[in-house]
Amino acid sequence: MTKKKHKCAIIGPGNIGTDLMIKIMRNAKHLEMGAMVGIDPKSDGLARAERLKVATTHEGMEGLQSLPVWDEIEFVFDATSAGAHKHHSEVTLKAGKRMLDLTPAAIGPYVVPVVNGEAHLSEANLNMVTCGGQATIPIVNAVRRVSKRVPYAEIVASISSKSAGPGTRANIDEFTETTSRAIETVGGAEKGKAIIVLNPAEPPLLMRDTVFALSIGGDEKEIEQSVLDMVADVQKYVPGYRMKQDVQFERFGSNRPLKIPGLGEFEGIKCSIFLEVEGAAHYLPAYAGNLDIMTSAAMATAERIAAQMGADKVATA
Numbered sequence: 001m002t003k004k005k006h007k008c009a010i011i012g013p014g015n016i017g018t019d020l021m022i023k024i025m026r027n028a029k030h031l032e033m034g035a036m037v038g039i040d041p042k043s044d045g046l047a048r049a050e051r052l053k054v055a056t057t058h059e060g061m062e063g064l065q066s067l068p069v070w071d072e073i074e075f076v077f078d079a080t081s082a083g084a085h086k087h088h089s090e091v092t093l094k095a096g097k098r099m100l101d102l103t104p105a106a107i108g109p110y111v112v113p114v115v116n117g118e119a120h121l122s123e124a125n126l127n128m129v130t131c132g133g134q135a136t137i138p139i140v141n142a143v144r145r146v147s148k149r150v151p152y153a154e155i156v157a158s159i160s161s162k163s164a165g166p167g168t169r170a171n172i173d174e175f176t177e178t179t180s181r182a183i184e185t186v187g188g189a190e191k192g193k194a195i196i197v198l199n200p201a202e203p204p205l206l207m208r209d210t211v212f213a214l215s216i217g218g219d220e221k222e223i224e225q226s227v228l229d230m231v232a233d234v235q236k237y238v239p240g241y242r243m244k245q246d247v248q249f250e251r252f253g254s255n256r257p258l259k260i261p262g263l264g265e266f267e268g269i270k271c272s273i274f275l276e277v278e279g280a281a282h283y284l285p286a287y288a289g290n291l292d293i294m295t296s297a298a299m300a301t302a303e304r305i306a307a308q309m310g311a312d313k314v315a316t317a
Contacts, residue, residue, distance in 0.1 A: 006306045007034035007072045009064055011088055012079030013045025013056075015165040016102055019283040020077060020295040021049060026282065028299060030306035034073045037064045061091050070095075074309075075302050078103055081167050082174040089125050098305065099125040100298050103167070104174035110182040113300045114233040115141045121305050129186070131290035132157030132196055133179040134297045135209040135241070139273050140187030142230035148217025151268075152260050153189035155179065155211050158197040160204035163288035172196060189213065191263060207277040207289035208244075214258060216268040220249050223271055231275075237300045238293050240278030240286070248272040 008024065008031050010017045017036070024031050036049035041058040049056050057063030064070060076092045077100045078085050085105035092099045101108060108125030111117065115138055120126055129137065136155040144150045157179075168175070176194045183192025199205055215223060224247045234241045250270040252258040257265035277289030284291060 003030075005032040006030055006074045006309065007032055007069065008075035008077060008302065009035040009037060009069075009073045010077045010079060011037040011061065011064070012102075012167065013038040013043045013049065014079065014167055015163065015284060015288070016167070016291055016295060017077070017079035018045040018048060019288075019291045020079060020102075020298060021045075021052075021054065022282040023280075023295055023299050025052065028303060030303050031075065031299070034069045035064055035067055037061070061088055065091070065095075073097055075100065075306070077298060077302070079167070082106075082171050093124050098302075100302055101125060101127045102294060102298055104130055104171050104178035106178050106181070110178075110186050111297075111301055112137045112141075112182070112186050113237065113297050113304075114138050114230065115186050117301060117304060121308055126301060127178075128294060128298045128301070129182045130175050130179045130194075131159070131207070131294040132175065132194060132209060133182045134293045135207070135275060135277055135290075136211050137182055137187040138230045138234055139211045139227060139275070140183055140189055140192070140213055142226040143213040143215050143218065143223055143271055144188030146218055146222040146226045147215040149215075150187075150189045151214050151216060151266055152191045152193075152263060153183050153187060153211065153213040154193040154195070155183065155209060156195045156197065157290070158199050158205070158208045159290040160207070160287045161198045161200045162204050163207075163284055163290055164198050169198075204285070204287040206287050207279075207293075209275040209277065211271075211273040211275070213271045213273075214260070214266055214268050215271055216266065218269055220247075220269065223247065223249075223269070227273055238277065238296045240280065240289055240292060242276055242278075244274040244276050
């Protein structure tokens with residue numbers, strides 16, 4: 001007997017939305033595409049969805065509600081902008097559907113699958129932070145879970161300019177603010193800072209992420225093993241996620257404390273972790289690892305919720 005899949009709609013047929021659509025159609029076990037939603041009738045993403053026999057509308061959220069498939073939709077992914085998300089979320093939640101937010105709007109709780117993926121499955125709106133957050137917050141958490149404290153963590157996400165669509169470019173400030181907060185609330189750092197770099201290099205470079213974390217009460221071997229374990233966990237849904245070199249450590253003692261502007265002086269271990277994310281090339285080429293880790297995290301989260309929904313139905317049958 002074939003298990004019923006849960007229909008979903010994607011708002012935003014740009015780079016992220018199109019990549020997510022293709023992932024769902026190729027790899028999802030519990031989800032299936034119901035609709036692709038945009039506002040530009042000439043959008044390449046909408047045209048691609050039409051060729052794949054997915055229902056489409058270029059009339060935004062109102063157009064989605066007018067589609068015959070709307071009543072069957074259970075999940076809505078928002079891949080537009082932080083500014084537009086509030087309205088999309090209000091309509092979706094009022095209709096009793098689940099929202100997965102791929103913008104930096106952060107209306108719902110932050111979710112990073114390998115860190116707190118089980119904690120918010122019952123929430124109506126889940127925020128997937130940012131691509132940089134999905135790549136680096138697991139590593140900050142890996143340092144934190146074997147340390148007494150992580151007073152400060154800083155991340156630098158470098159992505160190819162070609163993989164950054166208009167939504168990403170319009171939300172740079174929200175990207176840094178949302179990622180910084182999530183480094184603290186999900187990663188476990190007391191103070192977080194995020195920087196994004198759009199790299200115009202040709203040929204385009206793979207996504208690179210650097211994590212600097214200050215550990216107090218940690219041990220180098222334990223930190224390194226924790227980081228390696230976390231990388232392996234992320235690779236279960238993002239195979240192209242990997243370390244570029246061994247974890248680098250620098251100790252700071254009372255004779256040479258680490259000075260962090262605005263925070264003070266600290267004794268402990270500075271950890272430097274260098275990452276690379278190669279995309280699965282479902283839509284854009286492999287250099288767009290920033291798309292791959294974001295859409296993979298969103299799909300993994302929705303799949304987990306859908307699987308739980310199915311299990312609940314079986315248990316109550």
